Amino acid sequence: MLGLIDYGVWSACLLAQAAVVVCSIRSRCLAQYFTLNFYMLAALALSLGRIFLSLRFGYTSPLYFYFYYLSDAVLTICLYFALMGLYSQVFQEMGVHRYLRVGAILLLGLTALVSYQVVVSSSYRLMTRFVVELSQNLYFVGVVLTYLLWGAIMKLRETRTRLIQLVLALGVYFSAFAASYALRNLYPEFPIWRYVAHLMSLWLPVAWAYTFIKIPEEARLATDRVAATNR
């Protein structure tokens, strides 16, 4: 049974997701950050679907269970494409869009194949296990790719503050989810994971909405001042 906290965090999340798209439209950068906005719209639609199913069929119903994990896998793939959108922004001037697109599809296919191989021999509930494994692996691939992107930003001395903050917020989100999935694997008995996941899902829309509201596109920042390793 869901409580007031669950619905409260859910509502806050929905509002923040809608705020990202609205702020992006207001600052006239919807097309520029299309993949990010597409992810937020997909997250908004699937969150509404989850709320509807939990109210209609119950939080513990198999239908909700399957919808939750399938939608989570879909969202992770959308977020993966959002990350690729940020890659395109960083490497815009180098004209390597096509290579990035091919590389991203190949990596996604490879991750799906590895996830399938992991679950095919060990589980009878193949579909459910597969989507959980895929999400988990994609979060970790996301961490690695965001880290590489951050490395590229540092190397290329990218100065667009908005882009820097969008990438860093995504890095925090991917790392937090990958760590929580790993902790959930190590200690599955703790009931706290439900709230942790809810709270963490608030981070990305709030951070992105903040970036679109407060940081103008023309704002510039020296990456040397931002790097965690810089003393």
Add this chain to the structure above:
Amino acid sequence: MIAALILVISVATLLQFFVSYCRSVIAASSKKNLSEQAREVAGIENRIVRGDEFERLLQLVRLCPEPGDDGRELRAVCSYFGLLSLLRSSFGRLAPGVASWAEREREGCAYFAAVALDRRITYSRDLMAEQMSNQL
């Protein structure tokens, strides 16, 4: 084993991204100069604000009416300040270099709080001026 490895790597990257994110938020405020009024209210005399001043400045910030657009960044910087304080007290004796880095970062957080205070003082003054003109 794999889960433990993923956990270690993810926590390390999480810390790095979070520190960089907070620094990017703080960096924007470090370009701004404090007004004379804010300096007077906060008792700040020069450009550098000591890290220990952060809590006091934050209390002053909370006394001012909220413009409604800086709550999130203040919360993020508060968490970052807590992390830095923990780092400084944990590694202060073992690694003085880390402790002095943490202190410099704390100074950045305190300056950020001073800029937030300045912004809120300006907002309160504008609000008051608007009310006065409405009464007239």
